[in-house]
Structure formats: C-alpha cells, structure tokens
Amino acid sequence: MIVGFKNRYMIVEVFLDPKKEFPMDDPIILTQFNVSKAIRDNILVNFSECGLASSLRSFQVKYVNPITKLCIIKTSIEDFQKVWSAIPMVRSIGNCLVLFNVLDLSGSIRACKNAALKCEEVIFEHYKLAVGARLSADVTQHMDNCPEKIKFLEY
Secondary structure (H helix, E strand, C coil), X not given: CCCCCCEEEEEEEEEECCCCCCCCCCCCCCCHHHHHHHXXXXXXXXXXXXXXXXXXXXXXXXXXXXXXXXXXXXXXXXXXXXXXXXXXXXXXXXXXEEEEEEEEEECCHHHHHHHHHHHHHHHHHHHHHHHHXXXXXXXXXXXXXXXXXXXXXXX
16 A cells, blocks of 8 residues: 655735735736745745755755745645744745735645635736736636646645
8 A cells, every 4th residue: 555645735815015005017027936936045044054954855946826826835744834934924925025824724735726726816807907907818718727836836
C-alpha cells in the first residue's frame, strides 16, 4: 500500500497597498515567485533557518491570479501551522505594502479547487463592479482562462 504525503492547501487573498482608498493601478504584479519569496522571507524572520528549511520541502505557491490577487499555497501537514502563521505577518512584497488574508484551509486539492473557483468568481464580480466600463478584453480573457488553470492543478 502506498501512502502519499499529507498536505494542506490555503487560499489566500492579497491586498496591495491597503492604505490606498481607491486603488486603480497596482504598484506591483503578483507572481508565484514574489509571493513565495515574501512568505519564505517571513518564515525565516519568525522561525529561523531551521524553521525555513523544514517548511521548504513541501511549501509551494501553486497558483496566483494577478487580477483577483488570489493565491493557492501548498504545504505539508507537519509544517502548515508555521506557514499559516507566517502568512498574515507578511507586510510587503518588494517595496509594496501588502496585507494577506487566508480565506480557506483545505486538506485536499479537490476541496481547495472548489473553494478557489467560488472565491475567484466572487472576487472577479467585485472587480468588475469596481472598474466598470474600464474592464479590458485582456482582463476578461485572462479571467476566462483561470478556471481551467485551477481545475488542472495537481498535488
């Protein structure tokens, strides 16, 4: 019998420059690299090199949507509390102030995908209301492709 690794999946929303009242142009584009680096740097500060080393074996930013600012983060069951507690303490990505909000914690990729699809839909509806007529065809096309990206996420 083969036993797989037990993982936890977190859905995280990122607020860029939360002090701005009406953010129109984002000061930074979210990527898997810069979100991952910000969280890893915070784990290092709060849990030292040993804590970072133990969490790196399974820590992975699986998905980032730069429009809705939604991320999916995978970590092992042994290290998820460390990663989970480090996420809200991240205060910047590069020189941009940020605020992270953990929306969901799942024990399976299937449950995470279902929750992420619902979150994406709700957040994009809010986004469309906020930008109104300035919604570009590129953004709509990108959002049309997002459900497929989420559905094809693997362990």
